[in-house]
Amino acid sequence: MSSSRHTRRDVLRGAGLAAGGLLTGTGFATQAAAGVDAAGAKPPDQWRLVPHILGRIRPPTFPARVFPITSYGAVGDGRRKNTAAINDAIEDCGRSGGGRVLVPAGTFVTGGIRMRSGVDLHVAEGAMLKFSNDPKDFLPLVLVRWEGTLCYNYQSFIYAHRQENMAITGSGTIDGDAPNGPWPGWGAGSTPELRKMGEDGVPVEQRIMGEGKRMRPNMIQFVDCRNLLVRDVHLRNPAMWTLHPVFCTNVTVRNVHIHSTNSQGDGVDLDSTSYAHVAGSRFDTNDDCVVLKSGRDADGRRIGIPTSFVVVERCKFAGRWGGITVGSESSGGVHDVFCRDCEVNPPDFPGRYPVKHALYIKTNSDRGGVVDGVHLRNIKGRNVEREVLYASMYYNGGGSGKHYPTLKNLTVDGMTVTGGRKAIHLDGLPESNIRDVTITNSDFTGIAEKNTIRNTGNVVLRGVRVNGEPVG
Template structure:
């Protein structure tokens, strides 16, 4: 199989100093504990600008779409999006009704507007997501089924509206596929098998993501309800200038992360709600040898005013972080809100997970005014021993973490920090915070310069 326009060399040739970071931004920058890292947030937000679109509507029903929940509208969506794109852009409008479809591919300068009362419901037939496309599957590049909504090397794209995007993945083959051929793909990634030869798809049972933007820029997702994905819900890969606002993700049916920012930069996720079967907002950058080869970090990310409910982490880094993660900020977010309890309680407010298979550097993760209740396990869980710590000897680095004004009532452990003897966690400041109804003591291993300042656990100042 030839890469043709989906040429992997155009992806693997990117570096942290190349397309994904603006000129003058040094990838190795990391604030120490002696200065306030939050001074950079206004500068990051000034660089995140949602796209604007031509004032011209393209109603999918004008291209033959029927909102009866039975007619398959794949061709109608394709024709509407293509016409909008070729005319210079505008809004492709999905009106009230239930519109069944196969895969949707978005193009530059197109806003897909799902109106209130409208539902885009995706087919449960895997053949409706062919031909295979270049994707990143849990941190490893390959060819797989097209994500339900996919954009490749496009710019100025939006998904908007108060309607619903329903993957319908409680039905069809998706629940039975589970891990599929994950082990084979991992092997190919470790061996450095050429990406064009990593062909998954038919017979490999690798679930497609719900929405994926691959090497795109100037992106907006707002107001929609995204539910029932086959896998991750909203996945940004090698992308830049990202705004996610006022959305709700309901993904309790699958391995359903909320928002995954994967080797992507300058992102603002805000005023959104997450009810997931996995992590809520996740920062990633590739897995193991394949992630190190590509070597593109995720950087300059701001998450604020969100509500987190889910089986694992609220704000999560990893585990696929081999390309590095830098300058992540999360503030004014609520864990397990009484008015938004979710199907599962969050296990960790902050969840940083990696191991010695990953390598890579996490440098500069900052939380402020994160509050909530009834965290199931460790509130702050930072560990290099994910999946028993791995075996390959690529020891990761975790440096420069700050947690300020956190208020959590209920949890097993307030803080677990576990580094390796060969690679300590360094520079952690927990300040102005209160943790109450905690049942077990902190667990701290191989962590240097951990400071508790004006902070109590069950009313006691930590040693």
């Protein structure tokens, strides 16, 4: 079969994601693609979906068995590498039916960690997992999605593939130590080569990156997994994106502290992932904070799995770009995303950079994909560097293709923000307008410029004030 005729199932099978993978039999991808709730119809008040979504998200539980990594020879002296000891503890825990792998107080240097079903990796108070600066410690190559394109690359610092019922917990620290490694100098690596492979439909198993390609690994990537919990931990200094579930379902991120230092240092990237709850977490990032993605360009469209049924609440955002971000790799679609009761650049959590956009939706004519249903409620903020609400189909100049994206069904209610270049920037393509936008009961002050609303349809502003003046 030629690469141009690969079906979605062919692509998944070639990537090891079908034929027994967790995507089969769960039903979430079919339901997500339809954009419906369990009863088969979207209710008139879309916020009524939130209890249904949260009711479907259940963090995993674990047997009361403890596997201390020190029992496997790990030494927390900040010098010795403990890769084998940590992975042996995880393997033993998984084989025994699950439990807690305990990282006690101390600094434990390690290479790549492979998570297994049934394992709660618990980083206790006073404990630190500190990752090696040697790229060889993250071999062999594994299946990853790298900025929206599937390939084989270095494994993330913590990695899992086709596992379930896993957690990373505890009030300790997981430190990628990336500023002291080779990663900052790698930049985007062999991105053009990989992009071309994705566009040409090269089989995934032939997209070999890794050594010599200078493509940085994520800190944590779970691929084709379900029933995941990340709670209480401090995640610092990733080489690239911090927490990146791909093709996952039933994901809980709660009370997590993220501090990223490198460019491309996103916080939480939900990528072709459904039924996810991000709550009570703090983001100090060198890029976007919470990001909704679903694959890039032809590779994302071939697979066609959206990110959907997401609730983000009670979070604090500080970062170089967006608080809530959609894209730019959203070719598989995004729908039914809800964000409420969050703060942007809060005074008690200023971060290193001010957020540029409270809502940042970015796409173009190379991407395609349908973004349907992004809803914000009760968002407060200050000192937003650019446009508070930004949705544009001209990302990176608008692209050069004919895969016009769809962006519709955007609502904002009860937003209060002081400071920003513009309150609202909606910029659709002539071939594909941004449609069905409703902004209500919101107050923007200290705004420098007028709103931009171009190539749109059915935009409703009700009870909206900019610098004290009603707009509508």
